[in-house]
Amino acid sequence: MDDNVNSTTLRVRLRADDTKYAGGVIPAAHYMQLMSDAGAMLGVLRGESAGYLARWEGVDFTSVCYVGDYIEVRCELVQKGNRSRRMRVEVVKLISTDSGGRGQTTKGVVHEPPEVVARGEYVSVIPRADLE
Template sequence: MTQRTTTARVGQRVTHRRYVPYSHAHYAGNLVDGAYSLAAFGDVATEMCIITDGDEGLFASYSDVQFTAPVRAGDVIEVSAEIVRVGTRSREMDFEVRVVARGNPSRGASAADPLDPAVVATTARGVVVVP
């Protein structure tokens, strides 16, 4: 097995954008549960580990998870991970979900508006480990 050197560095960032489908709404008002944000954090953390370490890595823990605004079906969200600490095998990251566009049914069934500024919906800190 070949030893691989990490390229992980503090400040390195990965960002995804995605549409939140109506099939993920679980509550009145087309609200999406908080687990949706946590799963999105897992996706950006996985990409970060692949880029920096050539391995998907494994999530070890979350801390300070904050749900500060709703995520709704029909939203477009931007999910980011930023490395804040690099250990020998661990990578500590700050995560954020921002709503960058939201449906606007008052203008029509398929109407939507970009949000400027984006609304921060979820934040967290997490630790992943890589082999």
């Protein structure tokens, strides 16, 4: 635990239970959940509370992912208040798989550089009880 930690990343392979859409398309809400998870992880790595989501700002979705793809969620602390943290988050696609939406990888394409899927900022708050 180190309050000098200002960024973190999560790497995830998208699974069939991450979607309800035909063709294995991953919903935008799933990216937002992973971005929130990365922010919570950053709080814990800093020795603080994981915090609670207070507000999303300027979230853009720029690409689509499918079951079987590999993504990375990047989270960076941009501002710290007494009880709040503002974080910049980005989801990038590292590998697209040719799975036909079934998650059964037979071959893939490595994105170099990684393809931006979603980005935005959000604010989380630390409960007063966690500060005592």
